[in-house]
Amino acid sequence: MDLASIFIYDTTWAFAAEILIRVTVMFTLIILFLRFTGKRGVRQLSIFELTIILSLGSIAGDPMFTEDLPIIQAVLIMSTVILLYRLCTWTMMKYQPFEDLLEGRARYIVEDGLLVLDKIKQGEMSHDEFFAEMRQQGVEHLGQVRTGLLETDGEFSLLLYPPDKIGYGLPLFPKQYQAVDQIEHGIYYACMYCGYVDYLSNPNQVCQRCENDGKKWAKALNSKIVR
Ligand SMILES: [Zn+2]
Structure with missing residues (x-):
């Protein structure tokens, strides 16, 4: 076991700097995208909302530290997820059965x-x-x-x-x-x-x-x- 490989492996100063930039960009994007969901905040999440948050979390996290993952791909994926979310919430408003399916009933x-x-x-x-x-x-x-x-x-x-x-x-x-x-x-x-x-x-x-x-x-x- 090599401690240096666990903690550092092949991280260069250049990539460390890139990580700083990647995280800053993704962090800003996450906030912007979450604002686009139209939600004012999070208290309790329904299963449907939790699904969105989980998928956004993974999509947003990977480009922060993956060298060969361009941020534009993450933006595309997050845009698609948000678009689907808005489409689903709109459909739920119009059709009760769809809402029951995604959110469940009280x-x-x-x-x-x-x-x-x-x-x-x-x-x-x-x-x-x-x-x-x-x-x-x-x-x-x-x-x-x-x-x-x-x-x-x-x-x-x-x-x-x-x-x-x-x-x-x-x-x-x-x-x-x-x-x-x-x-x-x-x-x-x-x-x-x-x-x-x-x-x-x-x-x-x-x-x-x-x-x-x-x-x-x-x-x-x-x-x-x-x-
Ligand atoms: Zn009883």
């Missing part, structure tokens, strides 16, 4: 304090993932949530119940999201799989809503929203 995860069954059964999103989203928005249990919608960019939109409409629901914080092994009478329990709330006679009762084999129940909460 999906209901919670309705009326219960997890939407086919969504969790298809495994589109793990419990952990959307529980974390709801916790970050100050939700303590599902009984507080009227609607939870997963947007195409991965953001989570929530509509909450007013305090007087909050019912019992599945706790979302780890200390309360615990399976019970003994049943106390007169207390509501929530199915840890789908959020269904019920009185129980034994801790292994099958949930009548999701018929979950896990048969795990947590003590339901009905606390009001604090913030």
Whole structure:
């Protein structure tokens, strides 16, 4: 192993200077091209947008240090990608099915304090993932949530119940999201799989809503929203 070959190999002072110029030019071009996408900034990317960013990243990166890659080729490729992007966004605006295909649809995860069954059964999103989203928005249990919608960019939109409409629901914080092994009478329990709330006679009762084999129940909460 030769350290000099790992760090320097055949780099000449002349090529080092060329790299400075190449990087400066490509850096400027990337900013210009990203401005042409028409986006104001990046918070969350949809899959479609992520594809664009990834392909631009590779196209923009290689000419920075590849000696025999003229910048004009990169410009051509980036122009084509941006053109396709604009064409796609324009078509998405005109035809809903095309948008569904490229961006996906917003999906209901919670309705009326219960997890939407086919969504969790298809495994589109793990419990952990959307529980974390709801916790970050100050939700303590599902009984507080009227609607939870997963947007195409991965953001989570929530509509909450007013305090007087909050019912019992599945706790979302780890200390309360615990399976019970003994049943106390007169207390509501929530199915840890789908959020269904019920009185129980034994801790292994099958949930009548999701018929979950896990048969795990947590003590339901009905606390009001604090913030
Ligand atoms: Zn259930």
